[in-house]
Amino acid sequence: MPGGKILPDKCSMHVAGIEDSEYKHEKLTFWDDIYGFDMSCITPAVIVEPLVDTINSNAIVTTVSKFFEFDINTVKKEDLEYAA
Numbered sequence: 001m002p003g004g005k006i007l008p009d010k011c012s013m014h015v016a017g018i019e020d021s022e023y024k025h026e027k028l029t030f031w032d033d034i035y036g037f038d039m040s041c042i043t044p045a046v047i048v049e050p051l052v053d054t055i056n057s058n059a060i061v062t063t064v065s066k067f068f069e070f071d072i073n074t075v076k077k078e079d080l081e082y083a084a
Contacts, residue, residue: 005073012069017062018055027051 031039031046070079 009071009073010069011072011075012066014064014066016060016064018059019061020055020059023055023059 028043028047031042
């Protein structure tokens, strides 16, 4: 609706390195037993994919860097295209 508001109206994405051996172990062994099925053959494909998750701030071991920011009220689909 024109003139409407979306709150929050800004979005920012950040990247940081973490060290959390328990978290890493959980993510790497997740596929070993899915309801009694060994799905570990999926693990190599999952490891190369980026992971978006919430973590404890104590696990952050690098500088946090903002790499993308946009206004949710005015962003266009084309503005969100990304190529590595």
